[in-house]
Amino acid sequence: MLGYTEGVHIEAIDLFHLSLPLRSPWRAGGGHLADREVLLVRLRSNLGEGWGECAAFAMPFYSTEYIGSARRTIEEFLAPRLVGAIGVDSASVPGMLAPITGHRMAKSALEMAVLDCELRAAGKSFADYLGATRDRVDAGVAIGIAGSVGDLCDAVAARVDEGYRRVKLKIERKRDVIPVTAVREQFPALALQVDANGAYTLDDLDHLSRLDSLGLLLIEQPLHEDDLLGHARAAERLATPICLDESLVSVRATETAVTIGACEVVNLKPGRVGGYLEAKRIHDWCLERSVPMWCGGMLETGLGRAANVALAALPGFTLPGDLSASERFYQHDIVTEPITLQDGTIAVPTGPGMGVDMDIEAIERFRLP
Ligand code: NPG
Numbered sequence: 001m002l003g004y005t006e007g008v009h010i011e012a013i014d015l016f017h018l019s020l021p022l023r024s025p026w027r028a029g030g031g032h033l034a035d036r037e038v039l040l041v042r043l044r045s046n047l048g049e050g051w052g053e054c055a056a057f058a059m060p061f062y063s064t065e066y067i068g069s070a071r072r073t074i075e076e077f078l079a080p081r082l083v084g085a086i087g088v089d090s091a092s093v094p095g096m097l098a099p100i101t102g103h104r105m106a107k108s109a110l111e112m113a114v115l116d117c118e119l120r121a122a123g124k125s126f127a128d129y130l131g132a133t134r135d136r137v138d139a140g141v142a143i144g145i146a147g148s149v150g151d152l153c154d155a156v157a158a159r160v161d162e163g164y165r166r167v168k169l170k171i172e173r174k175r176d177v178i179p180v181t182a183v184r185e186q187f188p189a190l191a192l193q194v195d196a197n198g199a200y201t202l203d204d205l206d207h208l209s210r211l212d213s214l215g216l217l218l219i220e221q222p223l224h225e226d227d228l229l230g231h232a233r234a235a236e237r238l239a240t241p242i243c244l245d246e247s248l249v250s251v252r253a254t255e256t257a258v259t260i261g262a263c264e265v266v267n268l269k270p271g272r273v274g275g276y277l278e279a280k281r282i283h284d285w286c287l288e289r290s291v292p293m294w295c296g297g298m299l300e301t302g303l304g305r306a307a308n309v310a311l312a313a314l315p316g317f318t319l320p321g322d323l324s325a326s327e328r329f330y331q332h333d334i335v336t337e338p339i340t341l342q343d344g345t346i347a348v349p350t351g352p353g354m355g356v357d358m359d360i361e362a363i364e365r366f367r368l369p
Contacts, residue, residue, distance in 0.1 A: 016040040023328075033057075033058075037067050039054040047120075055105045065105045070105060078103070115277075119354075137345060139325070141166070167191070180214060193218045219241070283311070291316075302339050313348045
């Protein structure tokens, strides 16, 4: 409980399904997205409102969840367990939703809305609640597969000019060693890492070892999300540290992956692990064992982005995350103050709750019927 006895009496949960225009098409799931559909949760209670964001996309290409499944699961199974409940505190939300298996991103959005509501009512920032030790975090940026090596280097140059302190390059078969080598040659001192999103197999390890001479921070998720033993073998074969993303769905999964040597660096995404409370538990586990960590991104709006910045301000986050300015992806954000970069860093929100105000007019403008 956050310093008051009554807790949150949840009166209503409303879903807002938006379609936000992207500044440039974003390559995903074999296609290019011109818009990012977003699902927001608004909780109304005796203590006021709280907002949460679901990380899922319109299609299930990152994981099995997608906006349609999240909407349905929240409406049919998750919200009924919360609406009408009294004396709720955010710590009890995972247990209240536990009887429903999986649907971690959907659950994360609801838990986030309860957290936001509690913290706003208590006048406490999310960063303070988490125990953040920084007031700014380094901004890192992800760059998708480009049409040519020249285009990729131009995109990297543009992001470096904007001040980003770390660049992550998407790679896949036949679009890996040559483009990444070209970027490294043009930017010899740049903090650089690659993300394979599970595009390779163990047969590719000799090929991927050609990246070892490029001084990369890490190679993210080279193999399929369920191939932990394969990642342990890849860690033995490759000099570049192995980072996992899709595989790390909980603190237990993280503990297993790190313990068997399948994961040397942790990409932590709150939606993927079921919420910020589980994310904090993973952070604490990694901090205790000095496992390097960074905060991943799911093209969140300014709401989720603000919450991720607060999380990334915890001491265990030792590497720059996928924490970019709102304008990196969106022409319009749905918070009144978009997230911006100053000298390659982002200010940790200090206001109550997630520390951003929702732009209701924009939300209604981009809301799907
Ligand atoms: O900066 O918010 C961001 C996006 C970073 O590219 C990014 N994330 O694999 O981590 C990833 C990748 C991603 C996001 C993949 C959404 C799939 C969906």
